[in-house]
Amino acid sequence: MRKLVLLSLALLACGSTGSSPDGGADASNNDASSPLDAQSPGDAGDGAAPLAARCVQVASDPQIKQALPTATVDVTMPVLAGKHTPVKSGDDLQAAIDAAQPGDTLELEAGATFTGPFTLRAKTGSDWIVIRTATPDEQFAAPGTRVSPALAPKMAKIVASSTPITVEKGAGHYRLIGLEVTATAGKYINSAIDLTVQTTSDADLAHDIVIDRVYLHGDPIGARRGVALNAKSSAVIDSYIAGFREQGADSQAIAGWTGPGPYLVANDYLEGASENIMFGGSDPSIQNLVPSDIEICGNYMKKDVAWMGGGWVVKNLFELKNAHRVLATGNVLEYNWADGQVGFAVLLTPRNQDGAAPWSGVEDVTFAYNIVRHTGSGFNALNSDNDNPSQGLARALVQNNLWDDIDSTKYGGQGRDFQYVYGAPGGTDLKIDHNTSTMAQNASFTLGDTAKYGANTIFTNNIVAHGSYGVFGGGQGEGKVALDYYLTSYAFDHDAIFGGGNSTAYPTGNFFPASQADVGFATDWSLTSASPYKNAGSDGKDLGADIAGVLAATKGVAQ
Numbered sequence: 001m002r003k004l005v006l007l008s009l010a011l012l013a014c015g016s017t018g019s020s021p022d023g024g025a026d027a028s029n030n031d032a033s034s035p036l037d038a039q040s041p042g043d044a045g046d047g048a049a050p051l052a053a054r055c056v057q058v059a060s061d062p063q064i065k066q067a068l069p070t071a072t073v074d075v076t077m078p079v080l081a082g083k084h085t086p087v088k089s090g091d092d093l094q095a096a097i098d099a100a101q102p103g104d105t106l107e108l109e110a111g112a113t114f115t116g117p118f119t120l121r122a123k124t125g126s127d128w129i130v131i132r133t134a135t136p137d138e139q140f141a142a143p144g145t146r147v148s149p150a151l152a153p154k155m156a157k158i159v160a161s162s163t164p165i166t167v168e169k170g171a172g173h174y175r176l177i178g179l180e181v182t183a184t185a186g187k188y189i190n191s192a193i194d195l196t197v198q199t200t201s202d203a204d205l206a207h208d209i210v211i212d213r214v215y216l217h218g219d220p221i222g223a224r225r226g227v228a229l230n231a232k233s234s235a236v237i238d239s240y241i242a243g244f245r246e247q248g249a250d251s252q253a254i255a256g257w258t259g260p261g262p263y264l265v266a267n268d269y270l271e272g273a274s275e276n277i278m279f280g281g282s283d284p285s286i287q288n289l290v291p292s293d294i295e296i297c298g299n300y301m302k303k304d305v306a307w308m309g310g311g312w313v314v315k316n317l318f319e320l321k322n323a324h325r326v327l328a329t330g331n332v333l334e335y336n337w338a339d340g341q342v343g344f345a346v347l348l349t350p351r352n353q354d355g356a357a358p359w360s361g362v363e364d365v366t367f368a369y370n371i372v373r374h375t376g377s378g379f380n381a382l383n384s385d386n387d388n389p390s391q392g393l394a395r396a397l398v399q400n401n402l403w404d405d406i407d408s409t410k411y412g413g414q415g416r417d418f419q420y421v422y423g424a425p426g427g428t429d430l431k432i433d434h435n436t437s438t439m440a441q442n443a444s445f446t447l448g449d450t451a452k453y454g455a456n457t458i459f460t461n462n463i464v465a466h467g468s469y470g471v472f473g474g475g476q477g478e479g480k481v482a483l484d485y486y487l488t489s490y491a492f493d494h495d496a497i498f499g500g501g502n503s504t505a506y507p508t509g510n511f512f513p514a515s516q517a518d519v520g521f522a523t524d525w526s527l528t529s530a531s532p533y534k535n536a537g538s539d540g541k542d543l544g545a546d547i548a549g550v551l552a553a554t555k556g557v558a559q
Contacts, residue, residue, distance in 0.1 A: 055297035056329040064429040066395035067364040102127030107134040108156030116160040122170035132177035167206040195231035206231035229256035235264035245273035262293035276301040280321025314339035321351040322360040330553035336375040343376025343413025352388035361391025369553040373404035376413025383427035392426025403437040415441030422449035436544035448474030463544035466500035479505030
């Protein structure tokens with residue numbers, strides 16, 4: 001049996017309908033250009049760690065007081081006392097689903113293909129129905145182990161020329177295990193699994209759906225989405241979601257916009273052209289709904305560099321547009337380039353997407369102990385929606401992350417480490433602290449637009465590249481003049497900005513090593529014992545990210 005357990009940060013670190021969110025249509029190579037690529041923590045070869053090792057509980061920060069998720073999804077394997085029904089090749093799978101009762105298990109023949117679409121029905125009772133390949137776990141993949149396409153011959157295959165798996169109103173307590181789900185050859189599908197119910201009432205939503213060790217992929221002609229994650233209390237774990245790309249519209253591995261949560265996305269491979277994972281992007285059908293209590297842990301989010309120049313709409317790797325209480329830790333995010341947008345990898349951008357959801361906002365986010373690499377720019381925050389009325393960005397902590405190979409010469413775009421821009425009044429409490437960025441061509445921290453914003457913006461204890469402009473504000477220049485002009489209130493100290501910059505232009509208490517070599521990096525981007533920035537943080541810790549903690553949190557993820 002297995003249950004999600006959140007490790008304390010101290011324990012880890014001491015070892016160290018819109019059916020189409022964003023429906024409209026932001027130069028890379030695959031060379032290993034990072035010391036981390038050379039040693040590759042994802043190539044540890046010791047198998048996937050259990051879910052407990054994927055979710056690092058970061059404490060609420062005393063300066064911004066961000067709330068952590070208040071609910072989680074219990075992914076303990078249910079003990080079922082009902083029937084085990086074999087479903088053989090040629091059998092009627094929908095009839096078997098319709099007949100199944102809570103407590104039953106449907107065992108689909110491995111290697112058989114079942115042509116849908118299929119609908120998960122609402123049942124009476126709270127016991128689970130499991131729909132799984134008949135291959136036993138010991139011959140397939142143990143719980144806690146991410147599947148891969150190599151296991152497809154041991155899976156039952158579900159195909160359809162439209163969305164293969166959907167839910168009806170009120171469907172709940174289903175667990176899908178060890179299935180391959182895809183389009184009929186040569187067909188476009190909107191989603192592989194769609195948990196959306198068209199309703200204006202929370203009571204109608206599907207609920208308690210766990211997608212476990214499932215392989216989802218689209219046809220090469222294109223597919224919009226792996227999972228439309230719009231049910232209540234649902235999870236995607238140990239799964240492989242690949243090949244979701246579309247020309248002329250956005251596509252995602254996972255997207256959720258009209259379900260309240262809680263959600264767990266853990267130990268998955270996620271591949272989508274526009275956003276690998278996104279919450280928000282289309283107005284909820286339910287008044288005042290915000291996807292909330294979201295845990296995103298130990299996932300490998302990647303784009304296929306073969307997509308470059310193929311007409312697929314590429315934007316970013318991780319985006320929140322309408323979400324509250326989000327914990328994202330231990331993830332590896334890589335390969336993103338300028339295309340449909342300007343190439344930022346991680347975005348916190350509050351959006352009232354279609355203008356009918358002014359309650360939309362991004363609040364209480366913890367993004368920590370992640371690796372982001374091989375991208376045109378790193379992190380972009382928007383104070384609030386500049387197109388429609390929205391709530392602002394509030395209480396976001398970006399801490400102890402490694403940003404490696406931020407390179408606009410290879411991946412296009414702007415070559416910026418961090419950006420925080422104005423939309424409308426409302427945003428407050430953004431803390432960017434103890435991050436390490438290994439390079440950037442343009443700027444370490446960019447601000448801009450027309451008026452003050454961003455009360456209590458904190459940029460401390462970071463190691464960042466100066467690039468061409470360092471800390472820069474549009475129309476204002478570099479350093480303190482930009483910070484004073486654009487930010488309502490801020491702290492900017494104990495940062496090491498390497499490779500340029502006039503120290504007199506910045507607030508006091510910062511450092512300006514002449515080059516990357518002068519920082520004193522080890523090959524894994526931690527600091528050597530000789531580095532002048534050992535124990536130089538405002539908290540007495542090393543400047544930059546806790547690299548030992550980052551590598552522990554991401555061990556085995558990128559494989």
